Amino acid sequence: MQDVLPEGGVIRKLWIGEADKYHDHVLRLDPESRHNRFAGSVSDEFVRKYVDLSISLDTVVHGFFIGGMLRAAAELRPLGMRFPRQAEAALSVEKPWQSHGVGSALLRRTLLTARNRGVELLHMACLAENRRMQQLARKFDAELSFDFGSVVGEVESSRPTPLSMMREFMADGHGFATAMLDLQSRMLRA
Numbered sequence: 001m002q003d004v005l006p007e008g009g010v011i012r013k014l015w016i017g018e019a020d021k022y023h024d025h026v027l028r029l030d031p032e033s034r035h036n037r038f039a040g041s042v043s044d045e046f047v048r049k050y051v052d053l054s055i056s057l058d059t060v061v062h063g064f065f066i067g068g069m070l071r072a073a074a075e076l077r078p079l080g081m082r083f084p085r086q087a088e089a090a091l092s093v094e095k096p097w098q099s100h101g102v103g104s105a106l107l108r109r110t111l112l113t114a115r116n117r118g119v120e121l122l123h124m125a126c127l128a129e130n131r132r133m134q135q136l137a138r139k140f141d142a143e144l145s146f147d148f149g150s151v152v153g154e155v156e157s158s159r160p161t162p163l164s165m166m167r168e169f170m171a172d173g174h175g176f177a178t179a180m181l182d183l184q185s186r187m188l189r190a
């Protein structure tokens with residue numbers, strides 16, 4: 001399925017050295033979005049430490065960029081050796097870019113990456129009152145069976161296939177090419 005993103009927006013994996021962009025994005029979230037993202041109220045200090053930890057772990061972060069700014073992100077964090085084939089996913093979209101299909105596109109990419117890494121159980125810490133996230137998850141009910149009581153999503157047909165691997169490689173290649181073109185055009189304008 002083709003992603004419909006706000007004009008000029010691109011989704012790609014975050015590169016090493018982009019922790020600052022990720023900090024800045026999470027710190028820009030409005031209080032309600034930050035509360036929903038972390039399932040509770042957290043300080044700026046907590047956000048900084050959390051992002052540093054995420055970046056240093058085996059986490060895959062997809063970012064939504066527009067005009068060179070990171071405006072939304074989706075994390076896929078494996079739970080480690082004690083819980084093989086399990087991972088945690090979390091999404092954050094800055095308010096002006098919410099309800100424009102960005103969360104859907106990010107969750108689609110995250111599910112593809114999870115599948116290609118053999119993840120069978122995907123945990124999402126979603127507050128019971130977070131209707132928007134629940135609506136979003138329901139759009140993927142062919143791939144995810146959600147139990148919002150225990151906030152665990154099961155990734156259906158989690159086996160990677162040559163086609164699912166190819167889809168991820170192609171998405172990565174497209175994200176890289178678009179980022180390079182964007183950088184080039186901004187350098188020419190400067």
Ligand SMILES: CC(C)(COP(=O)(O)OP(=O)(O)OC[C@H]1O[C@@H](n2cnc3c(N)ncnc32)[C@H](O)[C@@H]1OP(=O)(O)O)[C@@H](O)C(=O)NCCC(=O)NCCS
Binds near residue numbers: 133
């Ligand atoms: C939850 C969140 C990730 C959704 O991202 P988004 O970009 O707004 O989502 P989308 O635009 O792709 O919309 C997804 C679905 O949510 C529903 N939705 C969108 N806007 C909505 C609104 N204002 N009210 C209720 N439901 C809404 C719709 O069902 C929509 O699907 P549709 O457009 O096909 O009808 C985003 O709002 C967000 O970052 N919130 C704060 C942090 C958070 O809650 N994170 C989740 C915890 S892990």
